[in-house]
Amino acid sequence: MSLLQVENMTHYFGGLRAVHNFSLDIEPGQIRALIGPNGAGKTTIFNLITGIYTPTEGRIALDGEEIIGLQPHEVASRGLGRTFQNLCLWRHMTVLEHVMMARYSRLTYGLVGAFFGTPRRNREEAASRSKALELLELMDIAHLADQTVINLPYGAQRRVEMARALASEPKILFLDEPTVGMTPEELDQMLGIIRTVHQELGLAIYLIEHRLKMVMELCERIQTLVFGEVIAEGTPEEIQSNPKVIEAYLGKEAVH
Amino acid sequence: MVEKNGASSIDTPKRFVRLRQFLGDIPLLAWLFGGLISVLVETQVGDALASLLGLPKVPVLFGCVLALKHPLLLPGALAYVSVIYIATIVLVGKITARPFNLLAEKMIQWPIVIPVAIHLITLYAIMHVWSDISLYRELTLKLTLIAIMLTLSLNIINGYMGEFSCSHPGFMSLGAYGASAIMVLFFVNDRLFGKALLPEALGPFFFPIALILGGVAAALGALLIAIPSFKTRGDYLAIISLAFMFIVKSLFENLQFMGGARGIKGQPDLANLPTVFIWLVICVWVINNFVRSTMGKALNAVRDDEMAAEAMTVNTRRTKMVAFLFAAFWAGVAGGLFAHTVRFINPNTFGVQRLAEVLAMVYFGGLNSVYGSIVGAVSLNLLSEMLRPLALFKWIIIPLLLILIMIYRPTGLVAFKEFDVRKLIQPKHKSEKEV
Numbered sequence: 163m164s165l166l167q168v169e170n171m172t173h174y175f176g177g178l179r180a181v182h183n184f185s186l187d188i189e190p191g192q193i194r195a196l197i198g199p200n201g202a203g204k205t206t207i208f209n210l211i212t213g214i215y216t217p218t219e220g221r222i223a224l225d226g227e228e229i230i231g232l233q234p235h236e237v238a239s240r241g242l243g244r245t246f247q248n249l250c251l252w253r254h255m256t257v258l259e260h261v262m263m264a265r266y267s268r269l270t271y272g273l274v275g276a277f278f279g280t281p282r283r284n285r286e287e288a289a290s291r292s293k294a295l296e297l298l299e300l301m302d303i304a305h306l307a308d309q310t311v312i313n314l315p316y317g318a319q320r321r322v323e324m325a326r327a328l329a330s331e332p333k334i335l336f337l338d339e340p341t342v343g344m345t346p347e348e349l350d351q352m353l354g355i356i357r358t359v360h361q362e363l364g365l366a367i368y369l370i371e372h373r374l375k376m377v378m379e380l381c382e383r384i385q386t387l388v389f390g391e392v393i394a395e396g397t398p399e400e401i402q403s404n405p406k407v408i409e410a411y412l413g414k415e416a417v418h
Numbered sequence: 419m420v421e422k423n424g425a426s427s428i429d430t431p432k433r434f435v436r437l438r439q440f441l442g443d444i445p446l447l448a449w450l451f452g453g454l455i456s457v458l459v460e461t462q463v464g465d466a467l468a469s470l471l472g473l474p475k476v477p478v479l480f481g482c483v484l485a486l487k488h489p490l491l492l493p494g495a496l497a498y499v500s501v502i503y504i505a506t507i508v509l510v511g512k513i514t515a516r517p518f519n520l521l522a523e524k525m526i527q528w529p530i531v532i533p534v535a536i537h538l539i540t541l542y543a544i545m546h547v548w549s550d551i552s553l554y555r556e557l558t559l560k561l562t563l564i565a566i567m568l569t570l571s572l573n574i575i576n577g578y579m580g581e582f583s584c585s586h587p588g589f590m591s592l593g594a595y596g597a598s599a600i601m602v603l604f605f606v607n608d609r610l611f612g613k614a615l616l617p618e619a620l621g622p623f624f625f626p627i628a629l630i631l632g633g634v635a636a637a638l639g640a641l642l643i644a645i646p647s648f649k650t651r652g653d654y655l656a657i658i659s660l661a662f663m664f665i666v667k668s669l670f671e672n673l674q675f676m677g678g679a680r681g682i683k684g685q686p687d688l689a690n691l692p693t694v695f696i697w698l699v700i701c702v703w704v705i706n707n708f709v710r711s712t713m714g715k716a717l718n719a720v721r722d723d724e725m726a727a728e729a730m731t732v733n734t735r736r737t738k739m740v741a742f743l744f745a746a747f748w749a750g751v752a753g754g755l756f757a758h759t760v761r762f763i764n765p766n767t768f769g770v771q772r773l774a775e776v777l778a779m780v781y782f783g784g785l786n787s788v789y790g791s792i793v794g795a796v797s798l799n800l801l802s803e804m805l806r807p808l809a810l811f812k813w814i815i816i817p818l819l820l821i822l823i824m825i826y827r828p829t830g831l832v833a834f835k836e837f838d839v840r841k842l843i844q845p846k847h848k849s850e851k852e853v
Binding site: 212214233234235238239243244246250251252253254255259262263264265266267268269271273275276277278279283287290326327329330 | 704707708711712713714715716718719721722723725726727728729730731732733734735740744786834
């Protein structure tokens with residue numbers, strides 16, 4: 163059975179049809195990409211699946227469970243982690259606090275623990291802390307644990323966001339343009355990070371990306387979205403040679 | 419930590435650096451011990467010193483009131499304060515720094531409860547001895563401690579959660595009226611509620627229950643605000659909570675069986691200094707526990723980016739509701755203590771002026787910080803008492819001070835600082851500071 167299944171999802175913003183008849187199947191451990199020109203509705207699709215918007219039509223199942231109508235935090239705690247295009251970090255919190263926060267749904271000490279500092283709370287917080295430090299180690303930013311995130315360089319902030327997304331122990335990871343605004347060097351590092359995450363944690367990954375280098379190297383299957391509709395789906399090679407895609411997206415670049 | 423010290427010493431003048439180095443190796447307990455000695459000295463030689471310096475009596479609030487009323491006595495008051503308080507505390511602190519550092523090193527190994535209890539008992543002893551000198555001091559001190567509770571609870575909403583709530587006087591009055599009604603009904607022969615239902619001796623045992631019920635009443639009031647206003651973000655909470663404050667006020671003005679506009683008076687005299695102090699300690703402890711846990715830090719996440727918090731499995735709506743009700747509860751308890759300290763409440767006590775005071779304390783002291791709330795509440799409360807002789811000008815000086823704070827430290831004096839008890843009581847060594 164597939165891990166994430168989206169069937170005929172359609173969404174309207176008022177009279178505007180933002181997404182039309184979108185379907186998706188992701189198997190455990192797969193890496194897939196969603197590409198498309200600006201304004202095609204890629205981030206909207208992310209927001210629909212993660213529960214920020216509720217689709218007008220269609221169904222979404224995560225691990226066989228219907229998730230339409232759930233709050234975003236419920237979807238997230240069922241195993242869907244994500245990063246944001248424009249780095250939604252919490253500006254007054256430290257790196258370690260970021261990563262520990264994503265383990266919120268796993269805390270069981272409740273309000274009594276929070277108010278009175280019970281031994282159970284201390285135990286759980288300590289466990290969460292060591293887990294967070296492990297992830298920071300994996301992302302190579304353990305030395306920054308006590309820094310406030312806004313003081314960090316951009317590349318490090320991206321890593322914090324990735325570590326945070328992983329801390330909720332997702333089964334599938336949504337990456338919204340993980341390399342936007344990166345230098346070629348940083349891009350290579352990011353590629354490495356995504357590979358590590360994929361191999362070591364065995365996660366399924368679904369990513370939105372503009373840089374074709376990244377997509378072509380990482381992904382098994384690619385969908386191309388134009389004006390809310392998937393116009394082509396296939397392996398990187400198929401997409402690269404698909405005339406519709408070339409027309410809509412790759413355009414002149416492929417001709418040269 | 420070391421870096422921070424280094425950075426700040428660049429922009430502070432040399433004199434202050436030297437002063438900080440001179441005082442830097444005094445641990446907290448030595449400061450407290452110095453304070454205790456100084457208030458003990460005051461009880462012994464205060465009167466003699468005051469008459470020697472030409473003061474009519476012992477200066478009650480650090481000589482400020484006296485100096486403002488009779489400017490000619492200013493040098494005498496200054497001399498009194500510097501001899502009794504500053505000189506004694508620094509001298510004793512400096513002399514005892516070494517043994518107390520050794521003690522602190524030992525204490526840090528013990529379970530945290532013991533050193534904390536030692537510090538708190540010393541602190542309480544200082545307050546007790548200091549406030550024994552006059553009733554006015556005791557009242558001011560109690561009101562200051564209550565102000566800390568209020569400020570801290572409002573800081574949860576306005577600081578940690580980053581919303582803007584104006585309903586704190588409303589919560590306070592719910593708590594004050596709730597606790598007063600219970601206590602007066604059961605333990606006082608009163609024209610409103612008739613004969614006392616229980617013997618007066620049981621009063622002290624019921625008092626905590628009455629306070630908690632007052633807090634619960636405030637939390638229920640908060641629920642009324644929270645349900646509609648936490649569906650969305652933005653200015654809704656500010657508007658709804660302001661409306662709530664006025665609704666509660668006019669509700670109590672019109673509830674004749676609660677005394678109407680004349681209020682309730684004659685609450686039993688149960689809010690003595692130890693009681694208020696113990697409640698304050700519990701309040702600070704619980705709130706500090708909460709804001710340092712991941713559940714509490716979720717508030718900061720919600721404030722800084724709510725969508726990201728949701729995506730990271732945080733139940734934002736529940737987080738906001740819990741924090742709001744929690745803050746209202748403590749405001750209610752503070753209100754109950756306030757009612758039993760002043761022993762007279764009427765609806766006008768909980769109006770816009772109180773709101774302005776509490777908000778000023780929160781923003782003056784510092785958002786998102788327990789230290790900040792303590793600093794803000796103590797300084798503004800004492801300041802407003804000290805400047806009392808200036809009458810109307812008080813309300814020019816204090817707002818001016820606030821404006822200056824907003825210009826130079828927009829988030830308040832001690833904002834975004836974690837209240838770490840362990841760090842507070844640890845031994846202080848010179849060598850560490852100089853690295």
